Amino acid sequence: MGSHEFTALNKINLSFKIGEFSGLVGPSGSGKTTFLNILGSLDVPTQGKAVVLGHSISELSTKKMAELRNHHLGFIFQTYNLLAVYTVYENVELPLLLLKMPEAERKKAVLQSLEWVGLTDKIKSRPAQLSGGECQRVSIARAMVKKPKLVLADEPTANLDAHNSHNILETMEKLNQELKTTFIFSTHDEKVIQYLRRTIVLKDGQVVSDDNLAKN
Ligand SMILES: Nc1ncnc2c1ncn2[C@@H]1O[C@H](COP(=O)(O)OP(=O)(O)O)[C@@H](O)[C@H]1O
Ligand SMILES: [Mg+2]
Incomplete structure (x- = not known):
């Protein structure tokens, strides 16, 4: 922040x-x-390194990093980040266009992903015609459509009511179990915390606790 240095994360060591x-x-x-x-x-x-799926990401070229993101990472943002001019179908299809997947295969994957989140009846709608919960479900479908290995979900329920939050968490839990997708959430929502099998508490950029329910 200008000349003042701010440490957002300090001595974090997590795997x-x-x-x-x-x-x-x-x-x-x-x-x-x-x-x-x-x-x-x-x-x-600024210091330290992050290794994702065996790749030390600061050492990857921009191109290799983009490849890793396009193939294996799914993002779910608090504010959805859907493209307003595109339909639901087109928003979910976008990651597959980046992968240059053939059309027939793309169509199958998009429909499957929209089925996972229960939105097959909204294929032709645009984001402005959807509720917040529906937009978030589209963003989950977009994150899941390429069956990524890792999904990063930043406060995915922050704009949702209790009913929609539970539906979305059930969907993600199902995908985690069926596809072995790794999910890392950020949240301060009790409704999300109930579903987590591992909870890492951060405070002022440091880990204050790390509780794993699924110790194995
Ligand atoms: N680019 C930046 N420059 C200065 N401070 C930042 C920057 N990015 C984040 N911060 C600060 O780092 C802290 C952690 O931010 P963030 O990771 O967004 O927290 P959270 O997601 O838990 O709310 C906040 O105090 C924020 O203001
Ligand atoms: Mg945040």
Whole structure:
């Protein structure tokens, strides 16, 4: 911040196993988004390193990093980040266009993903015609459509009511179990915390506790 240095994350040392359903929990400003953004290569750490699926991301070229993101990472943002001029179908299809997947295969994957989130009847709608819960479900379908290995979900229920939050969490839990997708959430929502099998509490950029229900 100008000449003043601010440490958003300090001495963080965490590792996640494939198939984990885990979350960073902590008050606003505790460093959750910074952590997810570093894993997703949207932000670069000043010190230390992040290794994602065996790749030390600061050592990857921009092209290799984009490849890793396009193939294996799914992002779910608090504010959905859907493209307003595109339909639901087109929003979900976009990651597959980046992968240059053939059309027939794309169509199958998009329809499957929209079925997972229960939105097959809204294929032709645009984001402005949907509720917040529906928009968030589209963003989950978009994150899941390529069956990524890792999903980074930054406060995915922050704009949702209890009913929609539970539906969305049930969907993600199902995908975690069926596809072995690793989920890392950031949240301070009790409704999300109930579902997590591992809860990492952050405070002022440091880990204050790390509780794993699924010790194995
Ligand atoms: N680029 C930046 N420059 C200065 N401070 C930042 C920057 N990014 C984040 N911060 C600060 O780092 C802290 C952690 O932010 P963030 O990771 O967004 O927390 P959370 O997601 O837990 O609310 C906040 O106090 C925020 O203001
Ligand atoms: Mg945040």
